[in-house]
Structures are given as C-alpha cells and as structure tokens.
Amino acid sequence: MFWEEKEFSKEIILSTQYQEDVYSNVLPQYLWPIMSGGWHQFCPYNNLVKVYECIDGKTIDESPLYDKNNPYENRDPRLDYTIFISDRTKFKGQIFISRPGSGSVDDFTKYNYNGYSIKKFCDENYNGNLMNSGCNWTLIRYAEVLLSYLESMLESGAAIDQALLNSTINKVRGRQAVQMPPVTITDQNKLREIVRRERRVEFAFEGLRYYDILRWGIAADELxxxxxxxxxxxxxxxxxxxxxxxxxxxxxETKKFKKGTHELWPIPLSEMQINKNLVQNAGY
Known part of the structure; x- marks a missing residue:
C-alpha cells in the first residue's frame, strides 16, 4: 500500500494525492540507497529494530528463537519490509551495504551510515525519476483505526476479551504478508505494552510515533x-x-530531550509581539 501500484488499497482511508509530472513528490530520492540513485538521508535507530518480535510472537528478551549473534533472523517479517539492513537486504538485484568500514558508496558518501535505512516506501519495481514520483502518501489506514479502537477500549477500562482482540490487533498481525501469532493477553498493563509495541512497528515512519509518545507522556524516556x-x-x-x-x-549518536520543555515548541516572538497576553512556553 506504500507503493504506487497499491495506492488504492481498500485499507487506505485517506491519502495525499500525487501524480507524476503534475503534482509529484521526491520521497524516493531521499530514501533510496545511493547505490540505487537515491540520497539515503535517514537512518533508523537500533532501539526500533529491537522492538520487532520474533516469529513466535515473543520479544527478543523472551524468545528462544532469538540469537544475539544473528539478531535479524527469525524476526517479525515487518522488520525486513521496513528497514534496509546492511549486508542483508537485497534491493534491485544488489545487497545493501552501508556500515562503518564497509567502503561502499553509501558508506563514504554520507555521514549517516549506521547500517540501517528506511525501506518501507522503496518500491524496487519503480524505474522512473526519483524526484518525480506519483505515489500517494497514506494519512489514515484501517490498521490505525483498529489499533486506536483497541487502545481506547483498553484505556477506558472496558472489558477486553478475545473477540475484541481478534477483531482489532489480531487482524493487523494476521494479514497474509505478516502472519504473526495472535495476541491472547487481556491483562490491562501487559496488553498496553503490546498495543504500544504493535503501533510502533506497524506504523514505523508513517508519522504517528512522535505524537504517540507525546500523548503517552514518555517522550523524554524515549528520546x-x-x-x-x-x-x-x-x-x-x-x-x-x-x-x-x-x-x-x-x-x-546521542540525543537530548528536555522533559517539560521539548514537548512543546516555543511561541514565535512575532506572535508574542502581536498578542501581549501570550506567555512563552516553559523552558524557552
């Protein structure tokens, strides 16, 4: 559904419309590896990679299938759908190689060569101009509706049963291309952790994660x-x-996020000069 040939999938509820040569976007240029003509501008962090479960539905801390010396094997298939992994991912007939010391074009041309790159929106069947893509950008899809509904039921204190799980999160996990084991846990605290993890892997790079951790109040912990x-x-x-x-x-790299300040942006000085009643957000 993230490629042009699938942009009218019945799962897509709302999307930004693009058309080649008329109103196009340049996302492929930014995301594709340099070896394939792109700019390889973004590198995911390993804390996302570690969140993907093993194929038995257990986390890497719990699953006997997890091998710390071969950490990318036996994992949720969405990991390979979502992220280029150096020396592992094949794209347009070539193995993606972009890690420190690799000597590849993606290594010495760009600073952000941590071994990972975003694969989710990269259609290897696309042969057009990377700066003239007509692929739509999905804003809302049905999986978000299902997981948001389950989360709202969970946080409201409503009774959670297997029927609800099967009609929401297990529909997302059980798709033909994913086929992860169904969730059966109904305990509120344990299920909250599962739902948040599912949102993180399912919607990776779709623009939801930052606002999720803000509303959950865990941005400082995560960032x-x-x-x-x-x-x-x-x-x-x-x-x-x-x-x-x-x-x-x-x-x-190291990042800093100041709790109580960085959850909000500063109010522009020009706006405060117009309205003297505005009070600057804390920390600015």
Missing part, C-alpha cells in the same frame, strides 16, 4: 540517550575499529 545502529561484532570486548556498546552495536 534521551545514546542511540545505536547495526551490530558490528559478536566480540565487543576486543573490537576496536569503531565504537560499539556492550552488545556489539555501533554507537551512532
């Missing part, structure tokens, strides 16, 4: 800290080529 890229070594104690954490993942 503060040191973020890693792909796994570079299974022997981090003796690895010296690049900075890695104690699991062997490339240390990419």
């Amino acid at each position: 503060n800290g040191t973020f890693t890229g792909m796994k570079l070594t299974n022997d981090p104690a003796n690895y010296t080529s690049y900075k890695v954490d104690d699991e062997g993942y490339y240390i990419f």
